[in-house]
Amino acid sequence: MSGVRVLVGTRKGAFVLTSDGKRERWDISGPHFAGWEIYHLTGSPADPDRLYASQAGGWFGQVIQRSNDGGETWEPVGNEFEYDGVPGTHQWYDGTPHPWEFARVWHLEPSLTDPDTIYAGAEDAALFRSIDGGHTWQELSGLRGHGSGPAWQPGAGGMCLHTIVLDPTDPGRIIVAISAAGVFRTDDAGKTWRPANRGLRSEGIPDPYAEVGHCVHRLAMHPSRPDVLLMQKHWDVMRSDDAGESWQEISGNLPSDFGFPIDVHAHEPDTIYVVPIKSDSEHYPPDGKLRVYRSRTGGTEWEALTRGLPQRDCYVNVLRDAMAVDSLDSCGVYFGTTGGQVYVSADAGDSWAPIVRDLPAVLSVEVQTLP
Amino acid sequence: MIRVVLPTHLRTLARVDGEVKLHIEGPATQRAILDALEARYPMLRGTIRDHATARRRPLVRFFACELDLSHEPPDAPLPDAVAKGAEPFLVVGAMAGG
Numbered sequence: 001m002s003g004v005r006v007l008v009g010t011r012k013g014a015f016v017l018t019s020d021g022k023r024e025r026w027d028i029s030g031p032h033f034a035g036w037e038i039y040h041l042t043g044s045p046a047d048p049d050r051l052y053a054s055q056a057g058g059w060f061g062q063v064i065q066r067s068n069d070g071g072e073t074w075e076p077v078g079n080e081f082e083y084d085g086v087p088g089t090h091q092w093y094d095g096t097p098h099p100w101e102f103a104r105v106w107h108l109e110p111s112l113t114d115p116d117t118i119y120a121g122a123e124d125a126a127l128f129r130s131i132d133g134g135h136t137w138q139e140l141s142g143l144r145g146h147g148s149g150p151a152w153q154p155g156a157g158g159m160c161l162h163t164i165v166l167d168p169t170d171p172g173r174i175i176v177a178i179s180a181a182g183v184f185r186t187d188d189a190g191k192t193w194r195p196a197n198r199g200l201r202s203e204g205i206p207d208p209y210a211e212v213g214h215c216v217h218r219l220a221m222h223p224s225r226p227d228v229l230l231m232q233k234h235w236d237v238m239r240s241d242d243a244g245e246s247w248q249e250i251s252g253n254l255p256s257d258f259g260f261p262i263d264v265h266a267h268e269p270d271t272i273y274v275v276p277i278k279s280d281s282e283h284y285p286p287d288g289k290l291r292v293y294r295s296r297t298g299g300t301e302w303e304a305l306t307r308g309l310p311q312r313d314c315y316v317n318v319l320r321d322a323m324a325v326d327s328l329d330s331c332g333v334y335f336g337t338t339g340g341q342v343y344v345s346a347d348a349g350d351s352w353a354p355i356v357r358d359l360p361a362v363l364s365v366e367v368q369t370l371p
Numbered sequence: 372m373i374r375v376v377l378p379t380h381l382r383t384l385a386r387v388d389g390e391v392k393l394h395i396e397g398p399a400t401q402r403a404i405l406d407a408l409e410a411r412y413p414m415l416r417g418t419i420r421d422h423a424t425a426r427r428r429p430l431v432r433f434f435a436c437e438l439d440l441s442h443e444p445p446d447a448p449l450p451d452a453v454a455k456g457a458e459p460f461l462v463v464g465a466m467a468g469g
Contacts, residue, residue: 035379035380036380057380058430058467059378059380059428059430059431059464059465060380060381060384060418060419060428060431060464061417061418061428062417063384063414063417063418076384076414079416079417079418079422080416080417080422082422082423
């Protein structure tokens with residue numbers, strides 16, 4: 001029987017949650033890399049036993065870990081993330097120029113076809129690539145150097161490149177998102193880049209329709225429709241039907257259009273999930289009710305999913321990388337909270353149950369569907 | 372022989388138990404110790420000092436002989452007791468780091 005392996009990154013280590021296809025009984029292993037912040041761990045689509053983890057901390061900086069056996073054992077690989085050339089400056093919180101400084105890797109995105117090729121999204125915002133299984137990293141500096149870089153500024157969490165979307169039909173096309181700069185797209189495998197933010201409106205910047213400067217929180221794409229991109233922005237849920245050339249708002253009847261994660265059903269490209277959060281300063285669900293919202297129409301019309309989720313006195317957050325879907329016949333949806341809970345729905349969101357309740361604050365959730 | 376005590380997280384990363392003993396050519400300095408340490412345990416590169424600048428990471432401290440040597444120049448001679456192995460060179464995560 002097929003099963004799932006859920007990879008959970010937390011503020012104080014990584015956890016691996018495994019189950020069979022029913023997704024009712026779970027084995028929990030961890031903490032792995034105890035005491036370190038695990039911003040993200042993920043598996044290669046080309047080899048599910050190849051895992052990568054971003055391990056970081058205030059004391060000792062960045063480590064990248066790699067597993068070749070599905071997480072049974074790990075080995076540290078390369079952790080030298082050096083900006084290409086003279087890094088220059090971006091804007092600091094107060095608007096003054098600030099030198100580009102590497103802080104950590106927020107997100108790892110393995111190649112769809114090669115287990116040894118992997119992309120890393122960094123703070124301060126930059127995209128790195130390794131083609132040797134993580135031993136060495138090279139910056140794709142055309143992104144940071146395309147022209148608008150000196151105007152980028154950090155969001156509250158830091159100036160991070162947190163989303164990397166690889167087009168399964170076009171190996172040259174990569175779409176990334178940066179807080180708080182926006183979406184950028186390359187069509188030549190990372191040599192040249194351009195902003196892809198037309199249609200976004202952000203009141204927190206001098207020109208609400210500026211070409212760059214938007215605090216995009218997360219992007220999602222269904223592999224069968226790579227031109228359709230979905231976005232949870234600082235405020236607003238957005239959709240593009242032309243690979244980021246233009247965006248339209250699909251917030252519709254959501255109780256709040258602020259939030260962090262967004263994801264798509266594995267088999268239904270028009271079924272989308274978000275977790276509304278009350279506001280940019282009140283990072284918890286509206287009314288103390290933890291609700292996932294699902295649209296089956298590609299946006300605008302949303303329904304609250306509440307069965308099995310706390311509907312009173314709940315004040316956790318769900319961070320941008322902390323939602324995932326499996327690809328079993330009945331699509332599983334997963335998310336983790338800053339309160340340390342990881343929830344699963346084995347029926348596409350209709351009902352939910354906690355897998356674990358008391359982990360450290362969850363930073364990321366990925367799921368691998370295993371044969 | 373120089374004795375080096377690593378903090379728990381770096382011992383785990385380097386897969387060592389207890390003290391690390393290093394042989395150093397020439398004077399015992401912070402730089403010489405860290406060069407030898409990173410040569411034996413490459414996974415520690417970048418965790419104690421910056422890859423590019425070789426500057427100590429802000430929340431790492433170097434103690435020995437009940438002295439804070441963190442702000443000493445990297446090529447300054449370390450105390451004789453460290454050079455002779457009578458006292459260990461301590462790599463410490465600062466109290467504010469976690």
